[in-house]
């Protein structure tokens with residue numbers, strides 16, 4: 001007879017809109033969603049009752065003090081990620097923290113230190129990375145299918161029509177690059193597989209000085225270049241294209257892949273689809289935290305990886321503000 005492992009017990013900090021995508025994965029496949037916290041106890045209670053979550057707390061601190069909780073999911077506004085991920089680590093909780101994990105490299109280094117000191121897993125919630133789609137794209141980009149890899153191009157845009165959204169507030173780390181541009185930057189870096197060396201960029205700034213649209217160019221070693229676009233002011237679109245000397249790969253749903261997803265391969269002589277099957281979106285990142293916590297292995301999205309992404313994003317923003325080429329250290 002085999003023992004069934006105890007459920008891995010989660011708490012959520014904040015009644016965020018994105019929770020609707022996570023409450024299922026956090027309560028299935030051997031996980032238990034044990035508690036939710038809100039700045040308002042009434043909001044936490046209402047949400048807990050509606051979702052069948054056993055415990056509700058009126059502050060994030062109270063949830064972190066609950067000894068029955070193994071891990072927390074942090075879907076707070078961008079500028080609050082580092083502070084609460086660090087507090088969760090101090091409370092000995094493993095952490096799945098939403099993107100962007102930090103608004104500067106120093107924040108990621110703080111979390112690296114906290115993860116080491118308190119012996120917990122901290123990982124950034126780039127859910128798309130847990131679908132084998134991106135690993136397959138990376139393989140096809142380097143195995144000669146499209147010749148020599150020359151570049152990557154990608155976009156993530158949508159119309160943000162909620163004036164009170166923290167994404168529009170510079171105090172909360174607003175801006176399209178931080179919110180959705182982080183995806184094409186992450187995808188391009190993952191496919192190229194090298195740390196960028198320099199960036200150039202331009203943006204359309206709002207009166208409150210967040211970027212409403214962002215256009216970035218990232219230079220990698222070996223003359224590989226990525227072009228990334230993000231926007232809060234053009235209709236929804238996500239796409240990534242990988243360009244080689246003898247063909248291209250087109251990925252139409254790079255950041256929210258379906259369970260069965262396709263990559264379009266175009267060469268001068270033929271166009272065909274490569275099919276990739278993966279877990280339900282969001283389940284992979286939740287399972288990864290538990291497996292890392294229990295086995296001691298590194299999570300798929302390591303803090304070193306997040307540091308490279310954040311460094312690239314901060315360099316792009318500096319490039320757009322100054323109009324200069326910015327080299328990465």
Ligand SMILES: NC(=O)c1ccc[n+]([C@@H]2O[C@H](COP(=O)([O-])OP(=O)(O)OC[C@H]3O[C@@H](n4cnc5c(N)ncnc54)[C@H](OP(=O)(O)O)[C@@H]3O)[C@@H](O)[C@H]2O)c1
Nearest residue numbers: 014015016017018019038039040075076077078098099100
């Ligand atoms: N991976 C994905 O597919 C995906 C999709 C969308 C968003 N996201 C990310 O998820 C995170 C949350 O995004 P969201 O759109 O779900 O956020 P949201 O609906 O605005 O929720 C954020 C929550 O943060 C809490 N909060 C604490 N202090 C706050 C303050 N001063 N102002 C506003 N809210 C405050 C609030 O919860 P309480 O009032 O209950 O405490 C609020 O509900 C962001 O990092 C975003 O980039 C990821």
